[in-house]
Every structure is written in C-alpha cells, then in structure tokens.
Amino acid sequence: MKMDAWLLALLQALLYLALAPLLAGWVGKCKARLQNRRGAPLWQPYRDLYKLFAKEARMAHTASQLFRAAPYIVFAATWLATAGIPLLSTDLPTAAMADIIVIAGLLALARFFLALAGMDTGTAFGGMGASREMFVSALAEPAMLVAVFTLTMTAHSTNLAAVVDFHLASTNLLRPSYLFALGGLLLVAIAETGRIPVDNPSTHLELTMIHEAMILEYSGRHLALMEWAAQLKLMLYGVLLVNVFFPWGLARDTGIGALSLALATVAAKLLMLGAALAVVETVLAKMRLFRAPAFLNLGLLLALLGLFSHVILEVGA
Amino acid sequence: MTDALSWAGLAVGLALASAAISLLSARLPRVLRLVATPMFGMAGLAALTAGLLALLNGNVTTAELPLGLPWLPWRVRFDALSGFFFCVVGIVSFAVGVYAPGYVRGLERGDNSLPALGGFSGLFLTGMLLVLLADDAFMFMVAWELMSLSSYFLVPWRHDHAANRRAAFLYLLMAHIGALAILLGFGVLASFGHGFAFDAMRGADLPFAWASIAFVLAFFGFGMKAGLVPLHAWLPEAHPVAPSHISALMSGVMLKVAVYGFIRVLFDLIGDFHWQWGVAVLAVGSVSALMGVLYALMQHDLKRLLAYHSVENIGIIFIGLGLAILFLASGHKVIGAVAFVAALYHTINHAVFKSLLFLGAGAVLHSANERDLEKMGGLLRRMPWTGLFFLVGCISISALPPFNGFVSEWLTFQAALQAWQLDSGVLRSIVPIAAAMLALTGALAAACFVKVYGVAFLGQARSRQVRHTRRAPISMRVGQGILALLCLLLGILPTAVIGLLNSVPEQLLEQGLQQATANSWLWLTPVSARTASYGAPLVAVTLLIVLVLGLWVFGRGIRRVRRCNTWDCGFAPPSAAMQYTASAFSQPIRRVFGLLFHIRESVEVQDDGRPSHSLQVDDRAWRIFYVPLERLVESAARQVVRLQSGSIRTYLGWTLGTLLILLWVTA
Numbered sequence A: 001m002k003m004d005a006w007l008l009a010l011l012q013a014l015l016y017l018a019l020a021p022l023l024a025g026w027v028g029k030c031k032a033r034l035q036n037r038r039g040a041p042l043w044q045p046y047r048d049l050y051k052l053f054a055k056e057a058r059m060a061h062t063a064s065q066l067f068r069a070a071p072y073i074v075f076a077a078t079w080l081a082t083a084g085i086p087l088l089s090t091d092l093p094t095a096a097m098a099d100i101i102v103i104a105g106l107l108a109l110a111r112f113f114l115a116l117a118g119m120d121t122g123t124a125f126g127g128m129g130a131s132r133e134m135f136v137s138a139l140a141e142p143a144m145l146v147a148v149f150t151l152t153m154t155a156h157s158t159n160l161a162a163v164v165d166f167h168l169a170s171t172n173l174l175r176p177s178y179l180f181a182l183g184g185l186l187l188v189a190i191a192e193t194g195r196i197p198v199d200n201p202s203t204h205l206e207l208t209m210i211h212e213a214m215i216l217e218y219s220g221r222h223l224a225l226m227e228w229a230a231q232l233k234l235m236l237y238g239v240l241l242v243n244v245f246f247p248w249g250l251a252r253d254t255g256i257g258a259l260s261l262a263l264a265t266v267a268a269k270l271l272m273l274g275a276a277l278a279v280v281e282t283v284l285a286k287m288r289l290f291r292a293p294a295f296l297n298l299g300l301l302l303a304l305l306g307l308f309s310h311v312i313l314e315v316g317a
Numbered sequence B: 001m002t003d004a005l006s007w008a009g010l011a012v013g014l015a016l017a018s019a020a021i022s023l024l025s026a027r028l029p030r031v032l033r034l035v036a037t038p039m040f041g042m043a044g045l046a047a048l049t050a051g052l053l054a055l056l057n058g059n060v061t062t063a064e065l066p067l068g069l070p071w072l073p074w075r076v077r078f079d080a081l082s083g084f085f086f087c088v089v090g091i092v093s094f095a096v097g098v099y100a101p102g103y104v105r106g107l108e109r110g111d112n113s114l115p116a117l118g119g120f121s122g123l124f125l126t127g128m129l130l131v132l133l134a135d136d137a138f139m140f141m142v143a144w145e146l147m148s149l150s151s152y153f154l155v156p157w158r159h160d161h162a163a164n165r166r167a168a169f170l171y172l173l174m175a176h177i178g179a180l181a182i183l184l185g186f187g188v189l190a191s192f193g194h195g196f197a198f199d200a201m202r203g204a205d206l207p208f209a210w211a212s213i214a215f216v217l218a219f220f221g222f223g224m225k226a227g228l229v230p231l232h233a234w235l236p237e238a239h240p241v242a243p244s245h246i247s248a249l250m251s252g253v254m255l256k257v258a259v260y261g262f263i264r265v266l267f268d269l270i271g272d273f274h275w276q277w278g279v280a281v282l283a284v285g286s287v288s289a290l291m292g293v294l295y296a297l298m299q300h301d302l303k304r305l306l307a308y309h310s311v312e313n314i315g316i317i318f319i320g321l322g323l324a325i326l327f328l329a330s331g332h333k334v335i336g337a338v339a340f341v342a343a344l345y346h347t348i349n350h351a352v353f354k355s356l357l358f359l360g361a362g363a364v365l366h367s368a369n370e371r372d373l374e375k376m377g378g379l380l381r382r383m384p385w386t387g388l389f390f391l392v393g394c395i396s397i398s399a400l401p402p403f404n405g406f407v408s409e410w411l412t413f414q415a416a417l418q419a420w421q422l423d424s425g426v427l428r429s430i431v432p433i434a435a436a437m438l439a440l441t442g443a444l445a446a447a448c449f450v451k452v453y454g455v456a457f458l459g460q461a462r463s464r465q466v467r468h469t470r471r472a473p474i475s476m477r478v479g480q481g482i483l484a485l486l487c488l489l490l491g492i493l494p495t496a497v498i499g500l501l502n503s504v505p506e507q508l509l510e511q512g513l514q515q516a517t518a519n520s521w522l523w524l525t526p527v528s529a530r531t532a533s534y535g536a537p538l539v540a541v542t543l544l545i546v547l548v549l550g551l552w553v554f555g556r557g558i559r560r561v562r563r564c565n566t567w568d569c570g571f572a573p574p575s576a577a578m579q580y581t582a583s584a585f586s587q588p589i590r591r592v593f594g595l596l597f598h599i600r601e602s603v604e605v606q607d608d609g610r611p612s613h614s615l616q617v618d619d620r621a622w623r624i625f626y627v628p629l630e631r632l633v634e635s636a637a638r639q640v641v642r643l644q645s646g647s648i649r650t651y652l653g654w655t656l657g658t659l660l661i662l663l664w665v666t667a
Helices: A003-034 A044-054 A065-082 A093-097 A100-120 A124-155 A160-169 A176-192 A220-245 A256-283 A289-314 B004-026 B030-057 B080-108 B114-133 B137-157 B162-193 B198-203 B208-226 B235-241 B244-270 B275-298 B302-329 B333-368 B384-397 B404-421 B425-456 B474-492 B494-501 B503-509 B536-553 B587-592 B620-641 B648-666
Strands: A058-060 B061-069 B072-078 B562-564 B598-605 B611-618
Touching (some): A003 A065, A003 A220, A003 A256, A044 A220, A058 A065, A065 A100, A065 A220, A093 A160, A100 A124, A100 A220, A100 B404, A100 B425, A124 A160, A124 A289, A160 A220, A176 A220, A176 A289, A220 A256, A289 B425, B004 B080, B004 B114, B030 B080, B030 B494, B030 B503, B072 B114, B072 B137, B080 B114, B080 B333, B080 B503, B114 B137, B114 B244, B137 B162, B137 B244, B162 B198, B162 B235, B162 B244, B198 B244, B208 B244, B208 B302, B235 B244, B235 B302, B244 B333, B244 B503, B275 B302, B275 B425, B275 B587, B302 B404, B302 B425, B333 B384, B333 B404, B333 B474, B333 B503, B384 B474, B404 B425, B404 B474, B474 B494, B474 B536, B494 B503, B598 B620
Parallel strands (some): A058 B562
Antiparallel strands (some): B598 B611
C-alpha cells in the first residue's frame, strides 16, 4: 500500500472541506458585484458556519430522532463522495474505493436523508421541498450518469482518477461526444446544486423553495452541517466539471512541485467557473417548477447525444 | 450429513410436515404458532444449508424418486443454480418462520381458518423447493402447479371481501395461461430432444426458428409468473391481499422461482444465445423496471405499492439477464458472466429487501390496522424497531450505498458500460439506453421510498388509530431484524457473496468470475482493477468513522436538544392535516409522466360547502392489453356457443369427427 498516496487522499479530502465555503463566498461576491452591490466578504461563509456551530440547536416537537441524525449522515455522505474526485493528483487510491457510480450513489444517499428530514418535521413546506427535490433529482440523475458514461466508456474505466489520467496521457482531447456530455453535465450540475434557474439558494419565498424548504426547521450545528454539505456539493460538481473535462495542470504523481502547480491551476479554474455561475445566476431568472423537466430533459438529451456519438462514431473509427 | 441433496430432502420433508401438522390447528389453534410455523422456519434453514453446500462443493448430485409415471420416474438434480435459489428460498422462509408466530397469534381468536393458512403455506414451500429440484419436465410442471395452486388458496384467505376473490381468480387464470406456455415450450424442447428428461433436452439440437419459439414461450410463461410488463396486471392485485408474510413469500420468493425457470430453460436447456433474444429481454426488462416504479409512485396502499416495486425489480433482474444474453451471443463470455452474476445478485437482494418491506408492512397492518399511507404518519416513534428495519429496507431498495441494492445495480451498470466491446453499432447504442432507463428507475425508486417512509413513519399521525399504535410482537421484530442485517451484509461484503455465487456461472456458462474477487476481499473488481472497483467495506467503514467523528466533534457526544414548536415560517402551528400526503408528494411526477397513466382527478364542492378531491390512477395495461383480449375471448366464446345445440347426438358427432381427424393426422 502506498502510504503517501493515501495521505495525499486525506489531504485532498480536507482541502475540499476547507475550500468549499470559500467557493460559495466567491460566487456570492461575484454575484453581488454584478448586481452593483459591494457584497459580503469572501470569508463570510466561514463566519456563518462558526456562528451556527456556536449556537444552540433546537428541534420541533413533532420531529423524530431521524431529524437529528440526518445532518450528520448528509454531511458524511457528501464529504465521502468528494474523496473519489481527483482535486490535485490522479494518484488517488480513494477513487478506486468509490468510482463515479458510487459517488452518484453517495450523493443520492445524502439527498435521501435530506428529503426524509424535510418530511420529518410534519410541515407543509418540508414535504413540499422533499417532493420537489426528489422530483428534480429523479430527472437529473439519469442525465448525470449518462453524461459520465460517455467519459467512462472512452477511458474504459469508471474510476475518475483513471479517467483523468487517460485524458492527460492522450493527445486527442477534442471529441464531439465530450462537448455534448459537458453540456449535459453543466445543466445537471446547476439543477443538483440548487442554483438559478432551477432553484434559488437565497430565497425563502414560500412557493419557490426547494432546498431551503427542507432545511427550514434546522438550527445551530445541525443547520451548519447542512449548509456545509451544500457547499461541499457545489465544490464537488465544480471540480468534476473542471478537472474531468479540462484536466490540464493536474499532477500525475505525489511530488510537491507538481502538487502546488495543480493547486494553483485548479484554484484558477474554479474561480473562473464560479464567476461564470454568478453571471448565469444574474442573467437568468428562476423557472417555474414545471419548466424544470424541459431543462433537465435537455440535459439528458445532450448526454444521450454524447453517448451515441461516442458509441456509433468514435468506437468504430 | 454433508450431502447437499439430503439436506434438500430434509427441507422438503419439513415443509410437508409443517403442512400436515397445521391440520391439527382446527382443534388446537396454538399448534400453528408453536409447532407448524417454527417447522416452516426450520425447513427454510435446511434449504439454506443445502443451497450453501451445493454452492461451496460445486458438485452436481442427482437421484431418482420412487414417484411419477411408470415410464417416467421423477428425477431430481441439485446443481449450483438450484443451490443458489435454495439459498434465496431458504433465507426468506427462515425469516418468515421466525416472524409468523407473532402474526398468527393475533389470528387465533375469531373465525379464522388456521389449517388452511398453515397447510397451504407448507405446500407452497414444498412446491417451490420441488420446482428447483426437478430434472424432468413432468416433475417440473407438477411442482409448478403445486406452487401455483397452493398460493392461489392463500390469496383469498380473507375471502369475505369480494375484491380478494376477484384478485385470486385473476391470479389463477394468469398462472395457468403462463403454465400453458411453459408446457408448450417444454413440448418443443422434448420433441427435439426425444424425452421429457432435462438431460435429453440439453442434448437437443434446435434450429434457430424452433429455438426462438421455445424461447418466446418460456419468456412469456415465466415472464407472466414473474410479472413482466405488460403481463404484470395480476400481480399488484393478488400479492397485497394475501396475509403479509405470505405476500413476502410470493413477492420475495415465488417471483424468483419464475426467474429460476427462465434461467434453467434458456441458459441450461436451450444453452444457445442469439442477440435478438437479448434485445427482447433487455427491452422488456427496461420497460418493466420503469413502468413498475412509475406505477408504484402513484399508489397509496402500502402493500400494493410494494407489489408494483416487485415488477420494477424483476425488470432490473431481466435487464441483467438481457445483457448477459447479448454479451454471450457475441462471444464476450467474461462480460456475459458479469451481467449474469449481477442478475443473480439482484435476485437475492430483492428477495431479502422486498420480504423485509412486506414484513414491515405486515407489522404496521398488525399494529395499526392500516394499509393506506394517507392515514399513517409518525410510526417511527410508535414502533421504533420496525421503523429502523423498514428504513434499512427503503435504503436497500432505493439502491443506495452501502446497502445491498446498490451492489447489484452497480454490477449491472458495469456490465452495460462494456457495451463498447459489442460489434454492432445498433447494439452499442441500445445498451446505454437501457442503462439510462435503469438510472431513471433507481432515482424514481428513491423518490418513491422517501414518500413511503416520510408519509408513514415520519411526521405526525393522520388518524386516531395510527396515533395509538402499539409495538409489534417480538417475533415479528426479530424476523425483520434478520433480513435487515442481511441487507447490510450483502451490501458490504460483495466479494464474499460473489465468491459463493461463482460456481453458478462456472457450471452454466463455463466461465467463472475469478477476477472479480482477485484483489483481496476489500475490492470488488468485476472486469479488472483499472476498469472499475468498489471498496464496499471501506466505504461503509469510512462512512461510519466520519459519522462518529462528526457526532463527537460537532455534537460533542449526543447533547440533549431542546424541543420547541415547529417554526414553519411563522405561520399557524401546523396540524397533521397540513402535512404533505402521499398523493401530493408524487404530484409533480404524476404531472410529468401523465401520459403513461390513466388518471381521473376531480375537485367537487360537497353539499355542506366543503371541497372534496378525488384521484384515481389506473394501470393503462388494462385498457391497452387486457380489455381487448377479454373482448376477443368473449367473441370467440360466442362463436363456439353455436356448437352447443343441446342434443347429445350432435356432440357425439363432433367427438367422432375429432377422433377421425386425429387418427388421420397421427397415421
């Protein structure tokens, strides 16, 4: 067993944990600047988490023990999911533990408990949020898997580290199928992380909430864990997009020099993606709930087109 | 006694004895609870032992029984495939045997026909075990009928409801149409193999056209019993009305016996694969999986919903089998074996978690006397153990790691992702569509079980009797606990399970799956370590460590949490009626997939001025498939009526004519 690789995997997982609030702060800052506001400082999410952890957690009379356990499960499953996606180096033993299908499964596990926690409070909003979340994700999950299948069938591996390694080694990166897969995955990422135009993370307007409706009754450390898990998920999708489709700069071993270069390039890529997300969120308005299926079907269609162009055009050629 | 076949014989004997002893319970009601059901459980245990021995030894044992026709004695054969299905039957029967005493106890008082319940349960188990043992078509059909008929008598066990009798009749009818198709399929094989023994059929050399006819007949017959769309309509009618532990046996095990029959006929007796068959099985499996889960989402009767999920899961099993046929037909034996093992793995997974869920539904029915989700709520606090075990079942069936449902779906995906190896571009694009449908099915199943668990076990009770639910008896909780533990073990130790399963593809396809478990027990690598790996034990342990660390760091142990009123954005304090209902939960999905259902929804104002909402979602299969068929049969019957003049001479004339024609044909 390569000890340094496992240590590096742990380091990457901790980096995800440490940087996720920063990415959320960056998106918020960009959005504020685009709207001619000054906006909260970049480290505001850290302050919020700190504040929430210090506060007392309260629980509704109607809630059961599942309500208490859910934040921990959601947080643990989401964090574990990030361990399978190479952040700095492709020499990642945890990617062999959890391949992309396991990552999708872990995210689904987190979502399952998030939705159950919403149902547990016995309020109309909680149920509404749970129903909508499961509805949106039911349409998003196939699109996500199909988009990823295009990559995995090209690289002949579902192990994301192996996929990225394959891309770094191959000279032919411009494949038509990838363009479609990228488009599909972008739409899925927007829906899954609860951003405009599918959901609005900053709304508490009753009839439009999805994610916020489920965590409405949470407070204190429970809320902090839920918020942190949401930020982790945003970063997870961000890294998935930038590192799998634009893998340049990633280290292929555990040397210090290569790793610092990788950290710099990944940070730059994520900053650009965050800025792009802020632009999208500023330009577009939130859709009605029943427009979301059209949005996600477009994602699935793009992903399927990618897969077909791969299995028909690229395999035979 | 280390011989697998003797253990199998012991299992059959115990099952029969359980049936016989149950007859005493007409006089002494306690006999059923104290003697017959434990015996039933022991029969399950013996079957499990027999199955495990057969899988471990990898031997094939045969014997000849002193029964049957003079020129066709009953022959039994016990190989790895039978052994695997013995394990499936054994595990569930054992858990049911543990669970049943608590369930039966409530029936001892009152006017319940206990001998019928115990007797037919025993015969049902006997029938299933004999089907798995049979080595000739004659014994197979006799055992098959024993299984179908004894379960038929269990469906209308509460025959005071007309709906139950109707469901039972439908079940009987469909079971026999299916049996007829199976019989014809055997007929094709027997005429080419010159004998009813399976050995003769194995040696038969069938031309493609006849092999296809045999395949279609077997697919139709076994698919009817397994509940594939569009032949599934009887299943959600019949399974839910039986007593709950029998529902568990029917959904968890009997459907698997149909899967066994299909595998035995196609993979063993015909033993020849063509891509056209693979496409057919894959298409029907995908459609069944998707339609099953969509219809399940629309149900609010808990047991009916679970029955529709059986349609979904049988669909997933057939997706695996379809992939196996496709890959084997094109010569990729290793991938074919992966897909085949994925189907087998899902078979045992579905048996375990679906039985667990049915037993849980039975515990709710027993304690709260309620099957309608819309009237449940808050059951987790009333019945914590049942709630916990039911949650395990929900996570497993939704295919979420680290539980068992995920492993088999992961394996199926892995097989599908090897589609690039296929030669034809059309096949290469069909397989990913099936994978996409499987992904959609999994996501919808998760939505459905959030609905089930959230509405039934979380929130507040929606009716008075549910508010005063008591705990289920201890035996019912233990029975569920065994299955819940198995869900976890099958989920985190896939390498051990596949190591056990390995002798099935070795015997049947002459292709083992050594590479899957080659990299120590921690890593499951179905194709190769680079292609895909899943460290199930590692994922489970890491998840646990992170959870405990999280509780320790952030929760600082488990601090008391103060309770307060629900905030709910500061509106009026919520009442039970304000919660989301099961119908409300699935409304978005109902709207998006509306074309697939036959929906009747109306809002009317009642006489007292209060609005009332009614919603009925019907299975389109009835209108598209069954109603035209029924009309056809009726009009054909009307034509046949013309023959019935009522005079005996005309009838004799018909008989004579038929005889002459038959003589002319055979001569």
